[in-house]
Amino acid sequence: MSATPSPKAAPGVKEFAHDNGKNGHHAVSPLVTYEPIRVMREDGSVDPARDPGLTDARMVELYCTMVRTRIIDERLVTLQRQGRIGFHIGSLGEEATIIGSAAAARKQDWIFPCYREFGALLLRGMPLQTYVDNMFGNGNDTVKGRQMPDHYSGRAYNFGSVSSPIGTQITQAVGFAWAAKMKKDDLVTLVYFGEGATSSNEFHNGANFAGVFKTPTVFLCRNNGWAISVPASKQSASQTFADKAIAYGIRGVRVDGNDLLAVYSATREAIERGSRGEGATLLELLTYRLSGHSTSDDPKAYRKDAEVDQWKSKDPNVRFRTWLERRGLWNDKKQTELEEQAAADLQECVKVAEKAPPPPLESMFEDVFQEMPWHLREQRDELLKGPRAKGHGH
């Protein structure tokens, strides 16, 4: 490994508004691919060296998932504003980073999510109703209404369990992959996080262990420009987030995160490297959070409309759609049908979810331990025979 200081920025790093490089000197490492990987060209052709070779049907399927994800996002924000759900945190603008990478995973590969990856879960086959029940925290919710909306689990889909603390999933994904490696199972883990999470203890630990033990892990850093109100430039003085790979002796690759095929291609390559025993890869997916951080956030307080508009023009869904249209795989009629169907499907699920009862009171005391000890039985019985809170369950 050589890291020669060079007076000029590595190629490609100036292209994104939130790039760093303020230190004026940059190391260029052979471990890092600086020029963001891009597959879909403006003219509708693909970079042949990088073409993942997806069938037309698969590409259309992935596009449809991106659109559904977008419609769900928009509609859930409205439901939150109406007070019908408590919260939503989505992936508006980041759909390609999530759908593209999840699509590249093989069936046996596991996903360790952050909190924006419900699109990956839908792609992996979780029924929409299951997701919507989680948004309502009702009695049908598979996590029993215990967690906030968007904190789902998906064991049946080789998908982990969402928690709020930033970065905790990173080390877990490394350990999971490491265990699979010990057992000689051909399995790779994909772990999602934002660029803010690269500042966490867990990112350091995860990347370091992954490097030392050569675990088959793909670190998917969604660099969406912002960690709530803190810009990416304040998270790190590194020239890029991919540069962080150098210190841990793993590969770092920058990817145009709004190019679905590029995300697919780069993730696939990282999975194959992991599967061949060549260790972990850190992908820096360059994208933008078009919405607020969550429904609790008003981004107008800290960022300019012009910046948002600039990224709106790079909308990953529009980009993929245009590309599909050029190839005769999509048209306005299909778009309208898809949007109507997606909205109707969601509405139906919402209707069912709203009618469902809240989780039963006694469920609060279950799953703390496998067997309920005396003190929890006692507390449960006390709650059951006591008076009910106002507006129980709603």
Added chain:
Amino acid sequence: MPQMNMVQAINDALRLEMRKNDKVVVLGEDVGKVGGVFRVTAGLYDEFGDDRVIDTPLSEGGIIGTAIGMALYGLVPVPEIQFSDFIFPAYDQIVSELAKFRYRSGGEFVSKLVIRTPVGGGIRGGHYHSQSPESQFIHVAGLKVVCPSNPYDAKGLLLASIRDPDPVLFFEPKRIYRAAKGDVPEGDYTVPLGKAQVIKPGKHVTIIAWGAMLYEALDAASQAMEKGIDAEVIDLRTLWPLDIDTIIESVKKTGRVVVVHEAPKSCGFGSEIVALINEKAFLHLEAPPVRVTGFDTPFPYTLEMEYLPLAHRILPAVVQTAQY
């Protein structure tokens, strides 16, 4: 006197002390330009600049570790942890370092910070935006722990905390950030650490509470009054060191006590309070001391109002204790 809510009162205290003492710095996630996710530090960035109101990288260990270093140099850092649920990446620095500096160096070094952090449930925050971890800090020798229930105390206690020689965990009950309003004097004043306040005098039973649950205790007390039970309600304000005198004096009068807190029951701060009452006023007790608390489960989302020790759960405990 201006009316303020908790957020405004805490903001006022920070502003006042930053104007007075240029060693005071605020650091944390989103505390700068946007003024914090609850807007507690709003406007400070504009007035004091990014040297003193600092948006940090997303690392609580980084925030507290560097704040300790700043304090060793002589600054007075007031770091914010965005939710007390996210304090744990900094737990090592707080437990192993912050709490022990004075002791382990024989008094040679002192690391003095005030860690501000929102606490408690009732905002539909689920497991990780609702917890009340106060006893996990009280149990660490060397930390003071404060939790105000109203704007007047919030300002006065924060100013006292910043000027106190020891590290302070300053828990801000987020459920009443905006709901608790009241008169707050302009300018400087402090509310002393280590002093509880009798909010409602009474003679039949003592209810001990703090933070957002104080209002539930008061609600239960007024419902109990309709049943002829005159409860005394104590707001602890500072949890540690505890104002044991006020508690014992009240218990000697009433002989009956109900402790209320949001945190889980087992090894919650109520356990310590009850143990102390048993040690110091056992012969004055007319009924077994009772705890009304959160349950020993993670903090739930949908059922949060059933989990919290709200007035509907405090009232029966008060009545039973009074009639024991």
